[in-house]
Amino acid sequence: MTLLELLIVMGLLAVMLGAGVGAFAGLDPGRRTALSTVTSTLRLARNEAVARRAGARVRIDVSRGAIRATGFRVVGTWRFEGLGVVDGFGPLAEIVGGELPFSRDGYMGRALDFSQGDPSARLEVAVQDDPGCDWGEGFDLGFVLRPVALGRSRLVEMGGAVGLDLRPDGGLNGWFISQSSGEDNRQVKGARTRLESPPGVVEAGRWSRVRLSHDGRFFRLYVDEVEVARSFQEGRLWRGPSALVVGGGPGGLAALVDDLTLAVAGTGYEALLPGGVDFAKDTIREILFSPSGGLDPIAHNAPIEILLEFDDGTNEQIYVGLYGTVEQ
Structure with missing residues (x-):
């Protein structure tokens, strides 16, 4: 193998390895886990309210990074x-x-x-x-x-x-x-x-x-x-x-x-945010769903925004609409 061929092979390997590492880094499993934890818990409470035709609630403990759904x-x-x-x-x-x-x-x-x-x-x-x-x-x-x-x-x-x-x-x-x-x-x-x-x-x-x-x-x-x-x-x-x-x-x-x-x-379902993620300090502490699955109109007169803050200085927003839809 000539020196030129060796340099070409090494260049191709560098490109492939760099792309692979970049792809894995872009996945950011901690970010995905945090978003999934919050959205899944919110949807669980909403589904419980609709299934039982009774109110359900979600409580957020900012200091512990915990979110609990109770039906x-x-x-x-x-x-x-x-x-x-x-x-x-x-x-x-x-x-x-x-x-x-x-x-x-x-x-x-x-x-x-x-x-x-x-x-x-x-x-x-x-x-x-x-x-x-x-x-x-x-x-x-x-x-x-x-x-x-x-x-x-x-x-x-x-x-x-x-x-x-x-x-x-x-x-x-x-x-x-x-x-x-x-x-x-x-x-x-x-x-x-x-x-x-x-x-x-x-x-x-x-x-x-x-x-x-x-x-x-x-x-x-x-x-x-x-x-x-x-x-x-x-x-x-x-x-x-x-x-x-x-x-x-x-x-x-x-x-x-x-x-x-x-x-x-019931005793409810509680989940914790992964390391490196926190709820914003001004996050709402309790979210109430009505028996129809929407936000309780007495407790909430506007959609709710939940902000997740990451150690790298970025943040992600999760929205709960008046009809109970959960989006990010």
Whole structure:
């Protein structure tokens, strides 16, 4: 091999090696990992909100470089297809306080017919015995209801901390008790917050899907997936030592109830940014998604920008639109 040929080969090798090193350097896996971590967590929370039709949130800890998505997990569902036996999964549910027939005229199959049962008869679900059923950070309680007649009646009460009542005008009254700190920083019962719907949201003889929820900031009441009342109350809820009870209040309940479900705020998913990447100091600390998947209009009145800062002095922006879309 002549000297000229050797120089040509060495030049070609230099070009190939330089291009390869440049290509690998351009990949910058730390940058890609950071962007993927943030966008994936945001999309996870949005998808949870849409799937559960309940609020979800993302919390950002700037000092730790951590991002956490929290949605809801189902604790139990209960239906009434068996002859006197409550079907479903979750904490034990049983009928106490008297006879309570299963009507064939249910929403889907059979339903509990409180109008034909003993006034004191009620369904009790032992949520107080399930350590995983902690609704302090949020809950979503739903059922379908068909009043036979309208009157002032207890619909549900959970743990002595959350309740929903029927009014004679076809409206619904909700309430819950927040958690407060007492002496020696002990957790004690706090104030009671009330929620009232307009009249006529439910009608005698018509099935309606009713949902009561709290996402850590807002207490909401829905009828047929339409929000009919809302109240702002930030913080944990009180978790009392009693069961989830349906019916059985003073005067009984002249209604049929079917398809009872309960979900509580889960532990969530947390991810950390890789080394060499930080959230900007003024990054928003909490992002709330509404049940529709968009940004909660009460908490956010404009799209959200999240800025990631890299050690090399560059930055990347991630946007969350009002409809919940995540872009970079």
